[in-house]
Amino acid sequence: MxxxxxxxxxxxxxxxxxxxxxxxxxxxxxGMFNTDELQWELFSFQLQKELTNAKEFNRRTSYHIQYSSNRGGLGVRQASSWEIRREDGYQPLLFDVSMVNFDYSNYILNTTVKFKNGKERSRMFIVPNSKE
Incomplete structure (x- = not known):
């Protein structure tokens, strides 16, 4: 027993x-070990770093922004129906994107990304040196 x-x-x-x-x-x-989350956090970190040092900023369309820094003119746009890329280049920044929306007002860039799996991420970025 x-x-x-x-x-x-x-x-x-x-x-x-x-x-x-x-x-x-x-x-x-x-959670955080998900590759989609890691890609989003890396994209957000890189964009905030570049926008912090931006000298000029321009929102071209709801899916396309341009800015200049010490590295010259840079831009981010939804290149195809499934990824976000640099404006003039082949460097993809974010994959499996179905929609991106850049909304800018009062030195704040609100970025909303909807992924193909239905998840949606949004983040606000400060653009300190831009001219309104």
Whole structure:
């Protein structure tokens, strides 16, 4: 009887570890380790870094912005129906994008991106050196 009780306790402990593992794994896939989230955070970080040093800023359309810095004229636009690229180049910045919207007012650039999987991300960027 004691042997069976001990084996049952060990089985319950292992069952808890399996439950914790599957819970962790689902959070890992939906959280910060998700490649979509990492791409969005890298895109946001790079855009904010470039806009902080921008000398001039211009919103061309709802899906196209231009700015200049020490590196010269730069721009970001939705190049095709599935990615955001540099204005004159082949460097993709964000993949699997179905829609992007740049809205600018009062030194604030509000960027909204809708991905093909239905998720939507939005972030506001400060453009300190632009002229209105």
């Amino acid at each position: 004691l042997d069976a009780l001990l084996q049952l306790m060990i089985l319950v402990c292992f069952a808890h570890f399996f439950l914790l593992f599957f819970t962790w794994y689902s959070h890992k896939n939906n």
